[in-house]
Amino acid sequence: MSEQLDGDFLRRYSRHIKIDQVGESGQRKLSSARVLVVGAGGLGSPALLYLAAAGVGTIGIIEFDSIELSNLQRQIIHSERGVGTSKAASAAARIAELNSTTVVKVFDRPISRENALDVIGGFDLVVDGSDNFATRYLLNDACVLAGKPYVWGSVLRFDGQVSVFGLPGGPCYRCVYPSPPEPGSVPNCADAGVFGAICGVIGSLQVSEVLKVIIGVGEVLSGRIAIFDALSARIEEVSIARDIHCPMCGDSPSITELQDYVSFCAGGTTDDTVTRSQLIGLLQSRERGDVEFTFIDIREQYELIHGQIPGSMSMPLSTFDPDALIGDVILYCQAGVRSEHLLRELKAQGFSGIKHYAGGYIDWVSR
Numbered sequence: 001m002s003e004q005l006d007g008d009f010l011r012r013y014s015r016h017i018k019i020d021q022v023g024e025s026g027q028r029k030l031s032s033a034r035v036l037v038v039g040a041g042g043l044g045s046p047a048l049l050y051l052a053a054a055g056v057g058t059i060g061i062i063e064f065d066s067i068e069l070s071n072l073q074r075q076i077i078h079s080e081r082g083v084g085t086s087k088a089a090s091a092a093a094r095i096a097e098l099n100s101t102t103v104v105k106v107f108d109r110p111i112s113r114e115n116a117l118d119v120i121g122g123f124d125l126v127v128d129g130s131d132n133f134a135t136r137y138l139l140n141d142a143c144v145l146a147g148k149p150y151v152w153g154s155v156l157r158f159d160g161q162v163s164v165f166g167l168p169g170g171p172c173y174r175c176v177y178p179s180p181p182e183p184g185s186v187p188n189c190a191d192a193g194v195f196g197a198i199c200g201v202i203g204s205l206q207v208s209e210v211l212k213v214i215i216g217v218g219e220v221l222s223g224r225i226a227i228f229d230a231l232s233a234r235i236e237e238v239s240i241a242r243d244i245h246c247p248m249c250g251d252s253p254s255i256t257e258l259q260d261y262v263s264f265c266a267g268g269t270t271d272d273t274v275t276r277s278q279l280i281g282l283l284q285s286r287e288r289g290d291v292e293f294t295f296i297d298i299r300e301q302y303e304l305i306h307g308q309i310p311g312s313m314s315m316p317l318s319t320f321d322p323d324a325l326i327g328d329v330i331l332y333c334q335a336g337v338r339s340e341h342l343l344r345e346l347k348a349q350g351f352s353g354i355k356h357y358a359g360g361y362i363d364w365v366s367r
């Protein structure tokens with residue numbers, strides 16, 4: 001490193017270097033570290049900004065979505081002028097402004113069973129900024145298989161949780177959550193809302209853990225889940241342990257390759273759900289006139305800028321009129337949570353012949 005560059009390095013990171021436990025050697029570890037952030041949304045925004053500001057040398061962003069006006073309430077890496085454009089590109093541009101020495105690797109596509117190991121293989125740690133269970137199980141499993149720490153975070157309304165999985169001796173996500181919640185039982189932020197600043201709290205805690213792991217200081221949040229309640233302003237802690245019977249990280253793991261996480265999180269394929277391949281078959285049959293059904297996108301209007309599944313019609317959940325339904329129906333939304341919920345409601349009201357595409361739009365575009 002030239003004298004000039006070295007001087008810039010020492011000046012830029014002087015507030016880190018002044019901390020005994022970080023020092024110049026810790027800061028140089030950050031410079032050579034490679035961190036992947038999955039999602040440039042609520043958690044990804046603060047995470048990416050703090051990782052770049054901290055001087056992490058290589059940052060990966062995997063994100064396929066575009067910026068919506070409703071994102072700006074919490075997704076602070078983006079700006080008004082970016083609405084309608086790619087989140088991945090917007091985040092990469094902001095990082096370049098913040099720290100031109102950071103190498104940014106952009107993956108403008110959803111993370112999937114097909115690409116996860118390849119993408120993760122290029123990084124030392126993974127920060128989860130996703131908002132659905134299928135992605136969490138995918139990342140956990142891929143991180144265990146690749147031997148990389150998985151820094152998990154999750155937010156909803158006023159609550160946030162964070163933990164580090166997959167460290168030696170520590171649990172993985174499956175040790176704590178062996179099976180996904182009942183489909184439709186856990187609302188998402190689009191439905192239930194999220195207090196914007198909670199994303200800053202949890203995303204920053206995730207980065208704080210990442211930096212500790214890289215530098216090798218402190219007591220990492222492994223074997224513990226920190227739960228922050230913004231309403232009471234309290235952080236509680238739950239102890240968790242590695243399960244020797246865990247199918248992923250236990251003593252004799254039964255899962256040795258990546259799975260179909262959409263179907264896993266949909267509780268397997270039931271009479272109420274259609275898989276991607278079933279949906280493709282049904283749409284082709286309908287095209288030929290062999291079957292008849294209405295294929296309904298229940299996402300809100302503002303969500304449709306990314307596109308829709310061909311052959312579907314829009315009937316947003318907020319203005320959904322069950323009386324307009326005729327014949328057999330297949331519903332879908334972004335990730336399958338809202339469509340599952342609506343399906344249950346309609347069945348409770350006595351409607352029949354209704355199914356939903358459990359993977360939703362994310363699954364559709366991810367392959």
Ligand SMILES: [Zn+2]
Nearest residue numbers: 172175246249
């Ligand atoms: Zn495990």
